[in-house]
Amino acid sequence: MPAFDDEAITLRQLQVLLAFMETGNLARAAERLQTSAVSVHRALHALEEALRCVLFRQEGRNLVPTAAAQRLAEMARDMDRLLADGVRATREIAGYAADRIRMGSMYSLTSRAVPALVLGMKQRKPAVQTELVLGSNADLLARLREGTLDAALMAVPRGAADVESEPLFEDETFFAAPAQSPHAQRTEVDLGACADERFVSLAEGFATHDSFTEAFRIAGFAPQIAMQTGDIYSLMNLVDGGVGCTLLPGRMRHVLPANVRLVPLQARFRVRQTIALNFLRSRERDPNLLALLAVSRTLKASLR
Structure with a gap:
């Protein structure tokens, strides 16, 4: 049988003990903990019962800590510091309020x-x-x-x-073609008339690939894919090199290769992100x- 009731000892009781030891009396400990002096006294008494040893002696109206209480407070202070370090380390690993x-x-x-x-x-x-x-x-x-x-x-x-x-922000999908392509001279592109055109695209998983797929679903045919790539800058370079046309979000207009033109799609083919x-x-x-x-x-x- 254990010498103390470990299940009855709570972190709150140890925090009350530390507050009492550091402030010196029930009233100031209660003020620090934002509770009542009666609750502080009850927590200290419960701690004594759980440990099955005397932690305080009564001198008039005052509680005087014994050597056992002093030792327990030292251990409780170490535990409190260890817990705080553990919580901080855990939150940093999880990314919460880290540096x-x-x-x-x-x-x-x-x-x-x-x-x-x-x-x-x-x-x-x-x-x-x-x-x-x-x-x-x-x-x-x-x-x-x-x-x-x-x-x-x-x-x-x-x-x-x-x-x-x-x-x-919301972004619209445009038809991207080399400057020498007939599509580059149009005011808007009828995607439904591009069944014979070669295209390049991003791989699955990219938002631009999803927009590309949706636009061709509306057009009613599967495009001829000459090549797929894993980043949008490589995609633009493939268009620049004449490998094929593609669909690009409007935000890319600021970084387009010199030989690539963005042309609006006809309204029925427009997809937004x-x-x-x-x-x-x-x-x-x-x-x-x-x-x-x-x-x-x-x-x-x-x-x-």
Whole structure:
């Protein structure tokens, strides 16, 4: 049989003991703990009963700690410090209120949105370092759910009830062709008349691939794919080199190769993406995420 009732000893009782030992009386301990002197006295008495030894002796109206209480307070102080260190380390590993924030982004947002958000975070929270991870929409969503990213700049994921999204801007999909292509001279492109055209595309998992697929679903045919690639800059270079045409979001107009033209699609083929700052709903009170949200709302108008 144990010499004490370990199940009856609580962290709260040890915190009450520390408060009493550090303040010297019941009233001041109660004030520190925001409770009553009666509750403090009851917690100390319960601690004695659980330990089955005397921790205090009564001298008039005062409780005087014994050597046993002094020793227990030393151990409780060590436990309190160890617990605080453990909580801090755990929250840092999880990314909560750490000195860094892990932000993911689609490749297509690195020319404007990412630098603006990183600079905004540096001004708002100078001590917080921003780490950047690039990937497809599918990769970034998986990383958010794994906890290896705190937030992700990407298209709003469909059917993701566990994800909170702060919209930044909407983007339209355009037809991208080499300057010498007949399509480049048009005011708008009839995608339905492009069945004989060669195309290049992003691989599955990218938001731009989803828009590409949706547009051709509306057009009613499967495009001839000459080549697939894993990032949007390589995709634009393939168009620049004449390998094929493609569909690109309008945000890429600022970084297009010199030989690539963006032409609007006819209205019935137009597909839009909503670009947002995305994070798990379970992390919505993280101070670093709240700061990043504030920055994104401030910059929203300039990112369109």
